[in-house]
Amino acid sequence: MANLAQPATTRLNSPQAVARRRRQYMRERAIEALLFACAAVSVVVTLTIVLVLIRESLAFFSHVSIVEFLTSRTWTPLFSDAEYGILPLVLGTLLSSLVALLVALPLGMVIAIYLSEFAGARVRETLKPFLELLSGIPTVVYGYFALLIVTPLLQATILPNLPGFNVLSAGIVMGIMIIPYISSLSEDAMRAVPDSLRDGSLAMGATRLQTSIKVVVPAAFSGLAAAAVLAISRAVGETMIVAIAAGQQPNFTFNPTESAATITAYIAQVALGDLPHGSIAYQSIFAAGLTLMAMTLVFNLAAYWLRKRFREAY
Amino acid sequence: MPTVLNIVSPMDALPPPKMEGVDVKVFYGAKQALFDVSLPVRNRSVTAMIGPSGCGKSTFLRCLNRMNDVILGARVEGAITLDGQNVYDKTVDVVQLRARVGMVFQKPNPFPKSIYDNVAYGPRIHGLSANKAELDGIVETSLKKAGLWKEVADRLDQPGTGLSGGQQQRLCIARAIAVSPEVILMDEPCSALDPIATAIIEELIDELRQNFTIAIVTHSMQQAARVSQYTAFFHLGYLVEYGETRQIFTNPKEARTQAYITGRFG
Ligand SMILES: Nc1ncnc2c1ncn2[C@@H]1O[C@H](COP(=O)(O)OP(=O)(O)OP(=O)(O)O)[C@@H](O)[C@H]1O
Ligand SMILES: [Mg+2]
Numbered sequence: 001m002a003n004l005a006q007p008a009t010t011r012l013n014s015p016q017a018v019a020r021r022r023r024q025y026m027r028e029r030a031i032e033a034l035l036f037a038c039a040a041v042s043v044v045v046t047l048t049i050v051l052v053l054i055r056e057s058l059a060f061f062s063h064v065s066i067v068e069f070l071t072s073r074t075w076t077p078l079f080s081d082a083e084y085g086i087l088p089l090v091l092g093t094l095l096s097s098l099v100a101l102l103v104a105l106p107l108g109m110v111i112a113i114y115l116s117e118f119a120g121a122r123v124r125e126t127l128k129p130f131l132e133l134l135s136g137i138p139t140v141v142y143g144y145f146a147l148l149i150v151t152p153l154l155q156a157t158i159l160p161n162l163p164g165f166n167v168l169s170a171g172i173v174m175g176i177m178i179i180p181y182i183s184s185l186s187e188d189a190m191r192a193v194p195d196s197l198r199d200g201s202l203a204m205g206a207t208r209l210q211t212s213i214k215v216v217v218p219a220a221f222s223g224l225a226a227a228a229v230l231a232i233s234r235a236v237g238e239t240m241i242v243a244i245a246a247g248q249q250p251n252f253t254f255n256p257t258e259s260a261a262t263i264t265a266y267i268a269q270v271a272l273g274d275l276p277h278g279s280i281a282y283q284s285i286f287a288a289g290l291t292l293m294a295m296t297l298v299f300n301l302a303a304y305w306l307r308k309r310f311r312e313a314y
Numbered sequence: 315m316p317t318v319l320n321i322v323s324p325m326d327a328l329p330p331p332k333m334e335g336v337d338v339k340v341f342y343g344a345k346q347a348l349f350d351v352s353l354p355v356r357n358r359s360v361t362a363m364i365g366p367s368g369c370g371k372s373t374f375l376r377c378l379n380r381m382n383d384v385i386l387g388a389r390v391e392g393a394i395t396l397d398g399q400n401v402y403d404k405t406v407d408v409v410q411l412r413a414r415v416g417m418v419f420q421k422p423n424p425f426p427k428s429i430y431d432n433v434a435y436g437p438r439i440h441g442l443s444a445n446k447a448e449l450d451g452i453v454e455t456s457l458k459k460a461g462l463w464k465e466v467a468d469r470l471d472q473p474g475t476g477l478s479g480g481q482q483q484r485l486c487i488a489r490a491i492a493v494s495p496e497v498i499l500m501d502e503p504c505s506a507l508d509p510i511a512t513a514i515i516e517e518l519i520d521e522l523r524q525n526f527t528i529a530i531v532t533h534s535m536q537q538a539a540r541v542s543q544y545t546a547f548f549h550l551g552y553l554v555e556y557g558e559t560r561q562i563f564t565n566p567k568e569a570r571t572q573a574y575i576t577g578r579f580g
Pocket of ligand 1: 342367368370372374
C-alpha cells in the first residue's frame with residue numbers, strides 16, 4: 001500500500017508503480033500490434049488481388065493491343081476470329097446501372113425523406129426491416145424475377161416487342177435491389193442534420209416538405225451523394241441479375257430494350273466454362289476485371305470529389 | 315403555491331400589446347411547464363424574459379409562434395393573441411403566423427447555403443418577390459437592417475456557415491426580417507457570442523425596435539436592462555412579475571424578483 005502522506009511524485013516513482021506502468025505499456029503495444037495486423041490483412045488481400053489482376057492483364061495485353069481493347073466495338077474472345085473490344089461490355093454495364101439508378105435514386109430518396117422527416121418512430125421501425133429484407137434476397141432470385149415476371153409484364157403492357165433477354169428488366173430489378181442501400185444511407189445522412197436547421201426553417205414559416213427538400217436534403221448532400229455512388233458501385237458489380245435476365249451477348253448499344261452483356265456477366269460466363277489456363281480468352285477475364293475495378297475506382301473518386309466540393313458545415 | 319402577479323401599469327403612455335398571452339398553460343406530456351401566464355408583448359418595444367434556467371422562458375416564447383407544435387407531446391392551453399386574434403385558433407394558418415412572427419435562436423443556425431440564399435429563403439417560400447431584382451433588393455435591405463451588409467456585400471455567394479458566430483447570428487436576424495415580420499422572437503440570441511459581437515447585436519435590437527416588436531429571452535440581467543423596455547420575470551413556470559424594465563430593476567415589487575436580480579439565486 002502506498003503511503004498517502006507521501007508526495008505524489010514519490011508514489012508515482014515507486015518501483016511497483018513503475019513496473020505496473022511498464023506492464024500496462026507492453027499490453028497496450030501488444031493490442032495495438034494486433035489491431036494493426038488485422039488492418040494489414042485487408043490491405044494485403046486487396047493488394048494481392050490487384051497484383052494478380054495486373055499480372056494476368058499484362059499477359060493479355062501482350063497479345064492484344066490496348067488500343068483495340070479500348071476502341072473496338074466487338075467482343076468475341078470465344079470465337080475463332082476473336083476480337084477484344086471491351087466497349088460493348090462497358091456499355092452494357094453502364095446502361096444496366098443507369099437504369100437501376102433511375103429506378104433506385106428517386107424511390108430511395110423519397111423513402112428516405114419519408115422515413116427521416118415524416119414517419120413516426122413506430123412506422124419507421126416497422127418499415128425498415130422490410131426494406132433491409134430487399135437487400136437480403138439472393139440475387140439469383142432477383143434474376144429470375146426479372147426474367148420471368150418483369151420482362152413478360154413489360155411485354156404485355158408497354159413494350160410488346162421487348163426481347164426475352166433485355167437490359168431494361170435487369171436494370172429495373174437491380175434498381176429495386178439497391179433501393180435499401182440508397183434509402184438507409186440517405187436516411188442516416190438526413191437524420192444527422194441537426195434539428196436546429198429544421199427549427200430554423202419551420203420558424204420561417206416553411207412547411208415540413210419545404211424544410212425537407214430545401215434545407216435537409218441540401219444539408220445532407222454529401223451523404224446522399226455517397227449513398228448514390230455506393231449504390232452505383234453495387235450495381236456495376238452486380239452479376240447474377242444481368243447474367244440471367246439481360247442476355248449474355250455482348251452488344252454495342254445505347255438502347256436498354258436490347259439484350260446485352262455486362263463485364264460481370266462475361267466474367268461469370270467464362271469463369272464457369274472450362275477454358276484452358278493461360279489462353280487469351282482466359283486472360284481476358286482479368287483484363288475485364290481490371291476494367292471493372294477501374295470503373296469502380298472512378299466512381300469512388302467522383303464520390304470523394306463530390307464530398308469535398310459540397311461538404312456542408314452545419 | 316407561488317402567486318401569479320400581473321402588474322397592470324397605467325394605461326397612458328404604454329404602447330398597446332402586439333401579442334398577448336392569456337392564462338397560458340403548457341404541458342410536456344404530463345409535466346406542466348407553464349402555469350397561467352398572462353403577459354403582453356407591447357408594440358414596437360422590447361420585452362425581456364428573465365428567470366432561472368428551466369423556468370419556462372423558452373417555452374413561453376415558443377408559444378408565440380407555435381413552435382411548440384413541433385415538439386411531440388407538448389400541449390398548450392389558454393390563448394395567445396396577435397393583434398387580438400388567438401393564434402391557436404383553428405382558422406389560423408401556422409405558415410402565415412410564422413411569417414408574421416419571426417424567430418432567432420440561441421445558437422446561430424444559418425442553413426448550409428450561400429449568404430444570399432439564407433436571406434432569400436423566407437421570401438422565396440412565401441413568394442414575396444416577383445423577380446430577381448426585387449429579391450436582390452429584399453436581401454440587401456435585410457442585410458443592411460441586420461448591420462451585416464458592409465461585411466458581406468462582396469461575398470453573397472459564399473456559404474453562410476463560413477461567417478463568424480456574431481456574423482452568423484446577424485445573418486439569422488437578416489433571414490428573419492427578410493419576410494417583414496411584425497414580431498421577432500429571440501431566445502438568448504447572444505449566449506454563444508463574445509462581448510463585442512454581443513454589443514453589436516444589442517445595438518441592433520435597439521434599432522430594430524423602431525420597426526418590429528421584439529420579445530427576447532436572456533440570462534444576462536445587464537442585457538435585459540440595456541435592451542428592453544419591459545421585463546417579465548419567470549420562476550418555476552410562473553410569471554412572478556411583469557413591468558417596465560426600469561421599475562423591475564430599480565424597484566421590484568416581488569421579493570423573488572429582488573432576490574433574482576441582485577443575484578441571490580438563479
Ligand atoms: N421538449 C421538452 N420536453 C419535455 N420537457 C421540456 C421540453 N422543453 C422544456 N421542457 C421542460 O420545461 C421546463 C421549461 O423549460 P424551458 O426550456 O422553457 O426553460 P427556460 O426558462 O428556457 O430555461 P433555460 O434558461 O435553461 O433555457 C423545464 O423544466 C424543461 O425541463
Ligand atoms: Mg431556454
